[in-house]
Amino acid sequence: MLSERRLEVLRAIVQDYVGTEEPVGSKALTERHRLGVSPATVRNDMAVLEEEGYIAQPHTSAGRIPTDKGYRLFVDRLAGVKPLSTPERRAIQNFLDGAVDLDDVVGRTVRLLAQLTRQVAVVQYPSLTRSTVRHVELLSLAPARLMLVLITDTGRVEQRLVDCQAPFGETSLADLRARLNSRVVGRRFTDVPQLVQDLPESFEPEDRGTVSTVLSTLLETLVEEAEERLMIGGTANLTRFGHDFPLTIRPVLEALEEQVVLLKLLGEANESGMAVRIGHENAYEGLNSTSVVSVGYGSGGETVAKLGVVGPTRMDYPGTMGAVRAVARYVGQILAES
């Protein structure tokens, strides 16, 4: 167990290093912080902290920098979440309030988050699995070709083409449309499969094939869209990463283009509260020198999607966490209103 003062030393090291981006030594520490002890004592503490793996030296006789483990301790026990200032909050509200549709909300959110944190922002679109069906539309494009349009309560629209085995009459189509809607409108996506299970049986034999095809296309859409879309922004902030960054930045850019990777990253956000993954805690190798701060958002206590930022491990955790949390809250509000 580390003594109170040693924790204080660690906190000071993290803060200074985040600010200056340079290894911090014992003397500089005592000058910038009121630790009440001499550099020599700090040196002893540092030796202990290093032995325990919280800090490290880039090379002998240089200052110390925090390790991933050090940042972890800092986040868990030494740093709170720094609330935003009132003007900042007001700015968020004003900026998000101008949004006209879902795309716009997400777009504004991502820009806002990137600007506030000066890092790369990632925002997931509200999830379909938690949403409910607002309407299902079926259109006949050609004798044996239908278009299925699905409208969700979050305002999202998905469309699919359906090729039928046999021609499908207009009356059957209207019939299917009506029955389908009466069953699923207002219901959750996850409930839909059971609700439509017995639908083909109530149709004429020659139409059953087509009905089944339509239904399976609908179910497919739900599943496929569970792998959800997201938007990223603020990639220009990657240039603030560090000096050596051709090597650091490349894998990050690659990761940012892989939706799957990003979704997994966000997905690791704990249901309640915020998740912070530091350096090697990230499963994806290319992000080993970055940290991810993510949190779920939604309206009325329900998480419909997640958002977060990706930045260097050397980041201002309290500030970043504050911004992420605040933005998530306001987005939740906006969604609840619309």
Place this chain on the structure above:
Amino acid sequence: MLSERRLEVLRAIVQDYVGTEEPVGSKALTERHRLGVSPATVRNDMAVLEEEGYIAQPHTSAGRIPTDKGYRLFVDRLAGVKPLSTPERRAIQNFLDGAVDLDDVVGRTVRLLAQLTRQVAVVQYPSLTRSTVRHVELLSLAPARLMLVLITDTGRVEQRLVDCQAPFGETSLADLRARLNSRVVGRRFTDVPQLVQDLPESFEPEDRGTVSTVLSTLLETLVEEAEERLMIGGTANLTRFGHDFPLTIRPVLEALEEQVVLLKLLGEANESGMAVRIGHENAYEGLNSTSVVSVGYGSGGETVAKLGVVGPTRMDYPGTMGAVRAVARYVGQILAES
């Protein structure tokens, strides 16, 4: 007017510089190319080329590098478009053929283009202004709230909420839906305004207000969507830009997040054929050290959108142009099939 040999020297300089990324000198030139003259002669030619502004020295007593003007001449008169190899063509076809919907086509195209050119790819979604209406759907969400869904022949779906002044009955709704569709289905977007102009008059007075609102929302959608969406990819290739790239890369990343800038960039592509904008020819300042190669694509001779790549001025122009042109053609084909 430059002599034949001087042009040949310029071509050699461009080719070598693109390959090695280092200033090229007279001796190296004569060694790598069969110019049939001595280094001294080449030196004289270089002096002339420099005087004319086609090449420049980074510092005295260094080799020469092409200027924007030099690249311009190279592209216009010295280099053709390098066709892709048969395996490459086949790979393109296979890759694009697997696409399932419009998003997928665009997504695959952007990845393909980024991979082929090893640069940043930008693909614009097929334009709505050139498309035709496949279907207009009206749904009643609440007594005085409608949803308007527009489906285009390119498979795109746009939805809008419409708030009515007065409640709008189901029969009126069905009526409007039917009349609207009978007038606009299969017609071009640009023709829609005239086609629906007199529609409100044929409705009962109490419904006219709502009908007008719906129509103006529809027309708005057309106009708004004229500012079109696009997709980018291959940003990781930015790391291959050069040694000094923190400064080069940042404005490029910023530009890539500004849809407006990108759309303008692509928009400058000449209707027929390919456009190449080199360095300072780009209006946007942040892209002054990059070149943009863009071209329109579409089916049946009609351009529905554009695509292109953004890379360093020091790029393989013939190869890039070849890839861009080939990809555009295949995407056009795919769109025509679906």
Place this chain on the structure above:
DNA sequence: CTCTGGCACTCGAACGCCCGGAGTGCCAAC
């Protein structure tokens, strides 16, 4: 008039060197 070889000159990159400063670890003393 054009091309060529020769020659002196110029720089930048790379290398080695030295020095100063910041930082460390250890130890003896308080």
Place this chain on the structure above:
DNA sequence: GTTGGCACTCCGGGCGTTCGAGTGCCAGAG
């Protein structure tokens, strides 16, 4: 447990040297 002192380490920057590639110019040959 804390402190001051001290010797040691190592990085970074500044400086001079060398090396090589490249240039410009000029006189002479075709």
